[in-house]
Amino acid sequence: MKKRSAEFQSSSILPRSKKSLGQNFLADERVIARIIDAFAPQPDETVVEIGPGRGALTSHLIERAGRVVAVEFDRDLVPLLKEKFGARDNFSLVHADALALDFCEAISPASRARVVANLPYYISTAILQKLIEERVCLTEMVLMLQREVVERITARPASGERGYLSVLVEAYSEAETLFDVTPAVFRPQPKVWSTVVRLRLREKLKIEVEDEKLLWSIVSAGFAQRRKTILNNLRHAPEALSAAIGRAGGPGVVLEAASIEASRRAETLTLEEWARLSRAIQ
Numbered sequence: 535m536k537k538r539s540a541e542f543q544s545s546s547i548l549p550r551s552k553k554s555l556g557q558n559f560l561a562d563e564r565v566i567a568r569i570i571d572a573f574a575p576q577p578d579e580t581v582v583e584i585g586p587g588r589g590a591l592t593s594h595l596i597e598r599a600g601r602v603v604a605v606e607f608d609r610d611l612v613p614l615l616k617e618k619f620g621a622r623d624n625f626s627l628v629h630a631d632a633l634a635l636d637f638c639e640a641i642s643p644a645s646r647a648r649v650v651a652n653l654p655y656y657i658s659t660a661i662l663q664k665l666i667e668e669r670v671c672l673t674e675m676v677l678m679l680q681r682e683v684v685e686r687i688t689a690r691p692a693s694g695e696r697g698y699l700s701v702l703v704e705a706y707s708e709a710e711t712l713f714d715v716t717p718a719v720f721r722p723q724p725k726v727w728s729t730v731v732r733l734r735l736r737e738k739l740k741i742e743v744e745d746e747k748l749l750w751s752i753v754s755a756g757f758a759q760r761r762k763t764i765l766n767n768l769r770h771a772p773e774a775l776s777a778a779i780g781r782a783g784g785p786g787v788v789l790e791a792a793s794i795e796a797s798r799r800a801e802t803l804t805l806e807e808w809a810r811l812s813r814a815i816q
Contacts, residue, residue, distance in 0.1 A: 560590045560652055560678075562719035567594075569730060572712050573650045573676040575599035580644035582672070584632050584651035584661065587611060589618050591650065596622050603641055605632050633657070633664055638671035649675040655724070658683055659699055666706050669735040676712070676732050684711060684729040689801075696801040698757045702750070704805050705740050707733040741809040749812040751775045756800035756808075764803065765789060765796035778815050788814040 560566060569591060575581050575598040586592045586604040588611065595602045596619060604619075605628045606612060612629050619625040628640055641647040649672055653661055658679050665675055679687075687703040688711055689695035703709055715728040743749045755771040756764055768785035782788050789796050792810040794803065803811075 558652075558654075558720040558722060558724045559587050560719060561721045565715055565719045566590055568713060569650065569676065569678070570594045570598070572730065572732065573648070575648075575650075580641050580647040582637065582641060582647050582649045584649060585653065586615060587652070589615060591652070592619060592625075595650070596625050600624060601644065602626070603628060603647070605630055605635060605640070607631050632661055637665070637668040641671060646671055646673050648673055649677070651675070652678040652728075655680045655683075655726070662687070662699070663702065666702065666735065669706060669737060672735055674732065674734050676730065678715060678728050678730050681714060681727040681729040684731045688731070691804045692802050694801065697760075698753055701753050701805060701808060703733065705736075707735050709733050741805055743809050743812045743816075745812065745816050748775075748778070748816055749808065752812055752815065753800075753808055756803070760800070762799070763797050764794065764800055767800065775815075782815045 573581075575595050577598065578600050580601040580603060581595060581599045583592055583595060583602060583604045586606055592602065592604055592615070601624045602619075603626045604615060606615060607630065609629065612627065615627055620627070628635065630640075637647070638645075649665060651661075658677075662677070662679075665672055686695045686697060687699050688709050689697070689700045693700075710732040712730040712732055715730060717723045717725065717727060720728075739746065751772070752768075752775065755775055756767050758767050758770070765785050768779060768789070771779060779785055779788055782791075786796060788811065791814040792807065794807055794811060
């Protein structure tokens with residue numbers, strides 16, 4: 535019989551999960567232990583937990599980390615978390631939407647922190663992009679995501695799974711897939727598998743470009759219609775980008791300058807090729 539956490543055994547008296555928030559509470563001590571071991575919280579560091587839920591991971595984090603900043607959006611879980619961990623000197627609870635939170639301010643007076651989270655599937659990509667934006671003060675993330683999302687963010691060039699998020703993650707982090715998690719360890723059980731992934735964030739882009747905003751507008755335009763070639767997608771780029779491409783001589787000219795065949799699709803381009811295309815347009 536699988537070992538279950540005390541948190542799950544007493545779930546009948548705990549706040550119910552909310553489908554509207556995509557809540558699936560982790561309820562297996564073996565999986566919890568694997569995540570904690572992979573994350574390896576240190577006694578001299580600040581860690582951020584996004585979506586602590588009923589505190590399955592939190593209870594382990596506060597025993598090993600110097601300081602735990604837990605970010606919880608569900609107001610019904612706040613009293614429970616305060617009751618369970620509020621007396622601990624190294625625990626801080628932030629009732630906020632992670633998508634709107636200034637993480638650098640939340641971890642103050644610490645200047646750097648690492649993140650661990652079991653992210654709701656329906657907003658996981660948005661939160662992931664938000665965390666990458668906050669890389670000035672976040673150094674590493676160990677995240678549980680839907681398996682298909684991890685496959686997308688780690689997809690290499692020429693893979694059918696590769697998209698805008700794949701390029702973004704590659705540019706700003708070093709990704710390492712750790713292990714898969716069956717739906718059976720959650721309550722309620724989701725219909726899909728999860729994967730735990732480690733992202734070590736870079737302070738600067740892996741590639742050299744002068745205008746990062748331009749780079750991401752190009753990547754976004756390139757993946758706008760996946761079945762179209764990079765040439766056709768650039769021909770139908772948004773107005774501001776289209777004007778920049780025009781000043782550089784037009785889509786065909788900039789692709790030639792970047793040594794990229796016009797017949798290729800966006801998912802085949804390497805990170806360095808996106809950088810060359812950006813330099814050809816700016």
